[in-house]
Amino acid sequence: MHAMQYEITLPADYDMGIIRERVATRGHLLDAFPGLGLKAYLVREREDGSPVNQYAPFYLWTTPEGMNSFLWGPGFQGIVNDFGRPVVQHWTGVSYEEGPAATSAPRTATRRRTPLGEGVPPGEAVADAVARHASEARTDGVVASAVGGYPPRWEGLAYPVGASVFGGGGGGGAGPPPPPDEGERFRVLHLSAPGRAGLGAGRRRW
Template structure:
């Protein structure tokens, strides 16, 4: 599993209905994309739910590198480049994925928690502890699914969670999810990878 996200921050006066219409008209194009576990179309609007910015920030969980490459070097990502310029694409190696207590329901929001592992810390026990926490997190009643991934270049650990309602912890970075493409969601391996 590979995790990926790009964040496109838009001007403060940007009409976010343009982004919502983009998602409504184009979101289905990835509903059967090979190699894609899921794409959560993350949108946040300045002043709504405490957001300081307007932003379009999709998050992906890939089953295969071939799928991720086909997207990045193909028409899918080129549409983003054509409309907004080429954003920085953050990516992480998958550590774990868990179905949540509300897995059968449609997610409405997403959160991302980022943590840098201390330089002195042994990453193996830190990842084991993070996975244990992930399993507990997945048991929350409104969690659809949650993933843990790491960037070993910066030793950045991320936890991405899809929620069926507003998340209980508003300190994490969060987005509304107007569409979820999940062609290979069932094929994402669960547990520690």
């Protein structure tokens, strides 16, 4: 499993309806993409309390071939044509879990990035993250959740996707952003999940 995300930060006065229309008309194009476990079409908006307007899709790939086919093919080129070439962040998949709300449509996602201290053995950090992830994934309202690692910065990533809206701000009810230790929150506009069943459950084997 490979986790991937890119962020397209947009002007403060950008009409985010353009992004919603883009997802509504094009999101289905990856609903059967080979090698894709799932893609959550994520946005965060200033009118919901976010510091930025941003389109930030998150991917879980079941095969590197699928990821390569997307990045070097017409799928990602469409992003480059319309917004320029964003930095693509990539994490090694560590664990994936389905939550109690697995059959519900996802509506929100939270990204938590945690640096690993210099004195922390990587294997112990992974074991702790997997154990914590298994517990957090059982939280009410969780649709699915993934944990990844980024060795170049020794950073851990946790990404639960939920079925309920957080708060009640203008623009759809996202409310204010969470405290920094709770992560960055996004709204899910669409979920393409052709290979979700193939993501399995629990810690990745290596």
